[in-house]
Amino acid sequence: MALRKIRTYEDEILRKKSKVVEKFDQRLCQLLDDMKDTMYEANGIGLAAPQVGVLKRAVVIDIGEGAIELVNPEIEQVEGSAVDVEGCLSVPNVWGEVERPQKVVVKAQDRFGNEFRLEAEGLLARAVCHEIDHLDGILFVDKVIRFVSEEEIEQRRSRGDKMDLE
Known part of the structure; x- marks a missing residue:
């Protein structure tokens, strides 16, 4: 198990656009x-490569249903919209309401370069969009409609609400 340092909002790497992964090798597997x-x-539900200092188009997500790896993800379709609370491991102790698609279809590759499509809705769709934003140098705070207090987060947690608090 190798832990990497999570970059925080003041790190300029988080504002850069990530490069397409072209080599599907052991280094990519180790990164993932x-x-x-x-x-x-870090008790997150998603992490993008730039958050660990690597400008490659790779993300990992687990909303409690098993890990999903997306290499070179591209959103092909969106449907509906929903506003919900998000947080981010790179922006600690900040939460806000963000509008995201309710459903998405994403084209991506696995760690071996095999192309696949993922249909996601609800929290998974939100997490996918949040992580893909990281690959384009966008942080969730850029899209916040309303910032949410820590007290409100605790109330939602006590009710058992699932939130993308990454």
Whole structure:
């Protein structure tokens, strides 16, 4: 298990556009494994490569249904919209309401370069969009409609609400 340092909002790498992954090799596999370990250790539900200082188009997500790895993800379709609370491991202790698509279809590759499509809705769609934004240098705070207090977050947690608090 190798943990990587999570970059925070003041790090300029988070504002840069990530490069397409072209080499599907052991280094990519190690990056994805490290990202998953780092995400789980930080109690997140998603992590993008720029958040660990790597400008590659790779993300990992686990909303509690098992890890999903997306390499070179592209959103092909969106449907509906929903506003919900998000947070981010790179912007600690800040939460806000963000509008995202309710459903998305994403084209991506796995760690071996095999192309696949993922249909996601609800929290998974939100997490996918949030992580893909990271690949384009966009942070959730750029899209916040309303910032949410820590007290409100605690109330939602006590009710058992699922939120993208990454």
